Amino acid sequence: MKKLIAANWKMNKSVEESVSFINEFKKIIKNEKNADVVICPPFTALATLSKELKNSKIKLGAQNMHFEDAGAFTGEISPLMLKDMECEYVILGHSERREIFNESDFLINKKIIAALKHGLKLILCIGENIEQKQSGKTNEVIENQLKNCLKNIDKIQMEKITIAYEPIWAISRGNPNHKAATKEDAEEGHKFIRNVVENMFDKNISKNTRIIYGGSVKPENAKELLSMPNIDGGLVGNASLNAKSFAEIVKAAK
Ligand code: PEP
Numbered sequence: 001m002k003k004l005i006a007a008n009w010k011m012n013k014s015v016e017e018s019v020s021f022i023n024e025f026k027k028i029i030k031n032e033k034n035a036d037v038v039i040c041p042p043f044t045a046l047a048t049l050s051k052e053l054k055n056s057k058i059k060l061g062a063q064n065m066h067f068e069d070a071g072a073f074t075g076e077i078s079p080l081m082l083k084d085m086e087c088e089y090v091i092l093g094h095s096e097r098r099e100i101f102n103e104s105d106f107l108i109n110k111k112i113i114a115a116l117k118h119g120l121k122l123i124l125c126i127g128e129n130i131e132q133k134q135s136g137k138t139n140e141v142i143e144n145q146l147k148n149c150l151k152n153i154d155k156i157q158m159e160k161i162t163i164a165y166e167p168i169w170a171i172s173r174g175n176p177n178h179k180a181a182t183k184e185d186a187e188e189g190h191k192f193i194r195n196v197v198e199n200m201f202d203k204n205i206s207k208n209t210r211i212i213y214g215g216s217v218k219p220e221n222a223k224e225l226l227s228m229p230n231i232d233g234g235l236v237g238n239a240s241l242n243a244k245s246f247a248e249i250v251k252a253a254k
Helices: 015-028 043-052 079-084 095-100 105-117 130-134 138-149 183-200 203-208 219-226 243-252
Strands: 003-008 035-040 059-062 089-092 121-126 161-165 211-214 233-236
Touching (some): 003 089, 003 211, 003 243, 015 043, 035 089, 105 121, 121 138, 130 138, 161 183, 183 203, 183 211, 183 219, 233 243
Parallel strands (some): 003 233, 035 059, 121 161, 161 211
16 A cells, blocks of 8 residues: 655744745655655644645645534634635544644544544554553553544544554653664554454444554654554654654655
């Protein structure tokens, strides 16, 4: 399956910085067709990047959204607003949303249902924290997150869902020297996720669902991680802020 490489810029980059990234990035990857590429800038850059990415293969994504279409939800952005920006993707359930903003699986499930209702594709993030890993609960945590977040989702809707396995202990939080999961650990997590998806849906859905890895992916480790059989791409935070390093990661996705 064609790999998907997504950039999560988090709360970084002005509109001007976003545009200069895109101009530089487009020049470097112009002949690259091996991977689908999604850029998820902050909300403030969506409108401008949506124009910049017209007629380009690079897709636009948001980092979060509310589940209601409109209403008295100060500070929130609705799925309709993302459609208005011509966003194709939205990241849901990122660990920073879960940990810092107390998002629960229940809330994330409501957001998933709303995103699908409006035809958005989504990247659902799951993954265990360090305490859960050290107490041997990784599989239990991942399975619960999948079952709760994908409640009432049907097989056809699964075509629009990419799962991002992001072990929280591997996320860089801006530290370029932070260690990613080993390719073996990441592969084990992905394999387990694929099995859970098979049990929840069927073999075909499980085979065709993209499961991408996130957590300190960088040019130095992209090739080895992306060459693992169950790793179908990457969600990249810190290393996606630089056009050259993000392009190297995209090029590593053969
Ligand atoms: C992330 O938080 O989604 C992420 C993958 O971050 P980083 O690449 O910086 O570890």
